Amino acid sequence: MFARAMPLDLHDPSRRVYDDVLEGLGNTPLIRLNRVTRGIRTPVYAKAEHLTPGGSVKDRIGVPIIAAAEESGRLKPGGTIVEATAGNTGLALAMAAAIKGYKCVFVMPDKMSLEKQRLLKAFGARIVVTPTAVPPDHPDYYLNTARKIAEETPNAIFADQFYNRANTDAHYATTGPEIWRQTEGRIAAFVAGMGTGGTISGAGRYLKERNADVKVVGADPVGSILKRYKETGEIGEGKTYMVEGIGMDKVPATLDIEYVDEIRNVADKESFRMARRLTREEGLFVGGSSGTITHVALEVARELDDPDRCVVTMLCDVGERYLSKFHSDEWMRENRMLEDERVEVAYLLERKARAEAPPLIAIDDKATVREALRLMEKYNVSQIPVISDSDQLGSLSEGALLNRVLAEPEAIDRPLSGYLEPPFPTVDESASMKLVIGHLTSGDSALLVCRGRQFVGILTKFDVLHYVTNGGGL
Ligand SMILES: Cc1ncc(COP(=O)(O)O)c(C=O)c1O
Numbered sequence: 223m224f225a226r227a228m229p230l231d232l233h234d235p236s237r238r239v240y241d242d243v244l245e246g247l248g249n250t251p252l253i254r255l256n257r258v259t260r261g262i263r264t265p266v267y268a269k270a271e272h273l274t275p276g277g278s279v280k281d282r283i284g285v286p287i288i289a290a291a292e293e294s295g296r297l298k299p300g301g302t303i304v305e306a307t308a309g310n311t312g313l314a315l316a317m318a319a320a321i322k323g324y325k326c327v328f329v330m331p332d333k334m335s336l337e338k339q340r341l342l343k344a345f346g347a348r349i350v351v352t353p354t355a356v357p358p359d360h361p362d363y364y365l366n367t368a369r370k371i372a373e374e375t376p377n378a379i380f381a382d383q384f385y386n387r388a389n390t391d392a393h394y395a396t397t398g399p400e401i402w403r404q405t406e407g408r409i410a411a412f413v414a415g416m417g418t419g420g421t422i423s424g425a426g427r428y429l430k431e432r433n434a435d436v437k438v439v440g441a442d443p444v445g446s447i448l449k450r451y452k453e454t455g456e457i458g459e460g461k462t463y464m465v466e467g468i469g470m471d472k473v474p475a476t477l478d479i480e481y482v483d484e485i486r487n488v489a490d491k492e493s494f495r496m497a498r499r500l501t502r503e504e505g506l507f508v509g510g511s512s513g514t515i516t517h518v519a520l521e522v523a524r525e526l527d528d529p530d531r532c533v534v535t536m537l538c539d540v541g542e543r544y545l546s547k548f549h550s551d552e553w554m555r556e557n558r559m560l561e562d563e564r565v566e567v568a569y570l571l572e573r574k575a576r577a578e579a580p581p582l583i584a585i586d587d588k589a590t591v592r593e594a595l596r597l598m599e600k601y602n603v604s605q606i607p608v609i610s611d612s613d614q615l616g617s618l619s620e621g622a623l624l625n626r627v628l629a630e631p632e633a634i635d636r637p638l639s640g641y642l643e644p645p646f647p648t649v650d651e652s653a654s655m656k657l658v659i660g661h662l663t664s665g666d667s668a669l670l671v672c673r674g675r676q677f678v679g680i681l682t683k684f685d686v687l688h689y690v691t692n693g694g695g696l
Pocket residue numbers: 278279280308310311415416417418419420421422466467468509511512538539
């Protein structure tokens with residue numbers, strides 16, 4: 223009966239049933255950013271790779287790497303897959319290996335988070351940790367260690383994502399076409415990070431083949447050698463940085479630099495802050511490299527200033543992998559990355575707007591004292607601005623009004639204009655929280671927030687306190 227009432231549409235994606243988890247890889251949503259883009263006219267869309275079964279962009283390359291090794295006869299049933307990995311490629315390989323019946327050994331530098339190691343172990347992989355601070359020619363360098371383990375293990379392959387063309391090809395075959403379709407060809411700039419360079423080279427090549435004007439921009443951590451390499455052809459010396467998964471101290475074979483138009487550097491602090499903002503303001507719980515890339519994407523979108531086209535940023539992996547790192551306030555404080563974080567007034571107002579009271583409770587100067595007291599009682603506020611025709615004439619405070627009414631009961635029905643106190647200071651919605659705190663600690667009881675000539679909200683000491691005590695950084 224149910225089936226007859228609702229005829230089965232096998233093309234309806236919501237009815238699709240997968241044979242195994244690997245069928246669910248790729249085809250990630252493209253999600254518009256709405257808050258971190260405030261003031262930017264070019265739409266910015268995020269390719270949500272953190273929402274795939276393995277939680278990272280690397281989900282796209284696990285199966286193709288294994289398939290290529292099987293086809294060439296290098297990987298036989300029961301074999302072992304060895305890889306040097308920041309964690310995400312390991313997870314993609316481990317997931318595919320679980321289904322296809324292979325063993326896994328992963329070598330990772332010790333700067334990678336403990337969560338990532340545990341995650342790979344959960345899939346049954348063996349983990350070998352190597353020191354981060356050794357040069358690429360050192361035998362303990364993670365790539366050299368992985369290569370050696372693969373050579374010494376019978377029936378083993380070195381997945382070698384930094385050399386393996388199956389990596390770049392996977393992005394040419396999937397990431398690029400998906401973005402082209404999802405943006406309906408309106409994409410003006412594609413911004414990606416570079417670990418192996420697989421994403422930027424594969425998707426970048428595809429997008430440029432469809433439209434040679436698409437600008438491909440690389441986001442690179444300060445300390446990585448890739449920006450200088452692009453600009454001068456010189457391979458400088460890398461310095462350590464904390465963002466995981468992107469940036470290099472040597473040039474990977476899978477990076478086809480000719481498809482990259484420009485590379486921009488981002489400091490760790492900016493990357494982590496942007497990743498935290500993506501989480502708190504857009505609801506996108508992502509890793510640090512997503513912050514690096516989005517930081518650059520916003521710069522590019524601002525410069526482009528074109529409402530009819532769009533910029534695409536990559537959200538490379540899920541934030542859960544960094545809960546003991548930059549997603550922890552303690553960690554951010556220890557690493558001196560929170561102290562001058564710029565939290566804008568508009569952000570606080572938005573949070574307040576989600577609470578029960580309207581962001582601005584004001585009264586007209588023609589109202590009576592009784593009406594003013596009722597309004598304050600209704601919303602449980604102790605002060606309100608008096609606004610007439612978009613001008614602030616003054617303010618009223620509950621304490622002073624009550625004293626007047628107690629001393630002089632007839633005052634209750636008089637026009638409130640006879641009881642005005644000085645107007646509240648005004649701040650623009652783009653002002654920093656530091657400025658707000660400066661006002662509130664030097665005697666002002668509340669501030670009016672404006673957008674251009676319009677009043678959009680009010681902030682009191684209580685609002686700031688509420689924000690701080692609920693974990694908000696300043
Ligand atoms: C978290 C994260 N972001 C970005 C990337 C970069 O992707 P690709 O290797 O395709 O350049 C990686 C790769 O390891 C990664 O793990």
